[in-house]
Amino acid sequence: MLKQSAIWINRLLWASLFTALVLVATYVSIGRYYINYVEEYQQPLLARFNQFTNLPLDIDRLYGRWSRLSPVLTMEQLKLYAPDNPEQTVLTIDTLSLQLDPLRSLMQGSLQIKRLLIDGVDCALKETSPGQWELKGYPVAAGGTTNLDNVVDLILSVEGAELLGANININFAKGSDALLAVKELSFKRADKFRRFKIEANFDQSEEPLLGIIESQGDPREIEGFSAKAYLKFNEVDFSAQLPAMGALGIDLEDARIDGQLWLDWKPQTVIELQGSITTPLLDIAALSGRPLAPLKDVQIHFRAEKNANDNWEGWVPLLAMQWQEQPFKFEQLGVAIENKQLQLSIPSLDLAATTSQLLAIDLLGDPLKETVSTLSLSGNLQQVVLNLSRNPTPRKTPRFILQANLDNVSVKPWKGAPGATGINGYLEVNPADGFVELDTGAFSLDFPLVYRNPLGFASGKGKVAWQLTEDRVYVDSGLLSLTADHGPATALLDLDLPKQAGSEIPPK
Secondary structure (H helix, E strand, O other), X not given: OHHHHHHHHHHHHHHHHHHHHHHHHHHHHHHHHXXXXXOXXXXXXXXXXXXXXXXXXXXXXXXXXXXXXXXXXXXXXXXXXXXXXXXXXXXXXXXXXXXXXXXXHHHHOOOOEEEEEEEEEEEEEEEEEOOEEEEOOOXXXXXXXXXXXXXXXXXXXXXXXXXXXXXXXXXXXXXXXEEEEEEEEEEEEEOOEEEEEEEEEEOOOOOOXXXXXXXXXXXXXXXXXXXXXXXXXXXXXXXXXXXXXXXXOOOOOOOEEEEEEEEXXXXXXXXXXXXXXXXXXXXXXXXXXXXXXXXXXXXXXXXXXXXXXXXXXXXXXXXXXXXXXXXXXXXXXXXXXXXXXXXXXXXXXXXXXXXHHHHHOOOOOHHHHHHHHHHOOEEEEEEEEEEEEOOOOOOOOOOEEEEEEEEXXXXXXXXXXXXXXXXXXXXXXXXXXXXXXXXXXXXXXXXXXXXXXXXXXXXEEEEEEEEEOOOEEEEXXXXXXXXXXXXXXEEOOEEXXXXXXXXXXXXX
16 A cells, blocks of 8 residues: 555656646747747837836837746837937937846746846936936936835845946036946845946046945845945045035035945944045045135045944054145054044154144134143153043033153143143043143152242152133142152142232132
8 A cells, every 4th residue: 555655656746747847848938939029019018118107218129038947138229218308318228138037026926037237328317406316307206215125125136237338427416517437337146145346437537436245145134144345446536526425515625535445244233344545635624614724645544343232443554644734644543432432542642743733733723822832742642542522411521531641741831830841650631620640750840830940850659630710720639759859758739820810819
């Protein structure tokens, strides 16, 4: 009995397989036969398409062929006309070829495309308002939106697509024009792996814009999606050719940029981004909304990382520029963003050079210039860290906290506050107060409102703190251990000093 059942199951399997082969062969034979009639029925098919879509479309030739199990339809000299002017061509495609996927179309209940090839495109895009685009001659309905899920599903379903030789005239809202010549825009898929590539030129420039993206998974599923990307651009003018900032209300006068970017997007949106950017002119007035002179010859190398908690950390090995004819160069800058706090760091800062540059540019107001000039800072700050509060809380959180190690720092007296020479130690300061932890060799302190001459010491340890109010400076300290020529000594500071000479309340 079991043997007979096995025989019948075997026969059933072979019969099913044979039936499937016959059906496939019949399907292919019928498809190959009728695909040749597509060209003969070109006009009725085109008329039905125009009626269904309400698009004034014309095709010189429509024909088909069969590739394995799929039909391939090809259209030559496809033209789309303006809806209100049948003489105006708004889109021209030399060749459009698409391979359909009948099996997936039946399963999905909608037309599914397996491969798409577009060769030779001429069209114009018009920016109606910042960030809003339309095919010239085809206005977008007010309030119209795009279902991004449908767009993503379409991209993820196509096995391969290529756009070759496209010339796109771009008309920006502010009146400027640009020509984007796309040499290649391609997409390939193998299971969950996808690869995008774009190679294009702006306004007949010799150097192309090159972009490559390789991804794994669905970008809407952050747990498993990953991608790597590379972007290279040379002398792309983001003000005239790609005024992307216009959508943000930023009107750049000049934004020619060379650069390279590498992106590594890991699951859980863990991101690593690094690259280099150079530009001959950076319009910081447009970026800041203040009347500031532009930065010239800007060069920046950077690396940034984001973790799964949306905290960012970055490094800037090189930042160089000229501002108001003054050269600025910073190396090994650090940037971190966490819990609405921005932290900037730099290994070393030359106080005298930085002060000289600040005084030479038109940035500081006259009162601040006078203050910086009077202080006459010199020496170095080591391991400088600046913490900025992105959402400061009045009376609780200061707008900034500066921390640094002092290396042979000197400062002149200012409005009653003492001066110092040769200070080593640790500094922490915010807009309202601060302190210095002294751990220094030979140094001197200058109290011009109290002592006629500076006080010299061979060494010193201790903490000196100060507090600023609207009209007073308060200085106090813990126990200071000092060494002078006459031997060891201890000292305490407790000073109440006016900011302005001739104050009603004298120094204490």
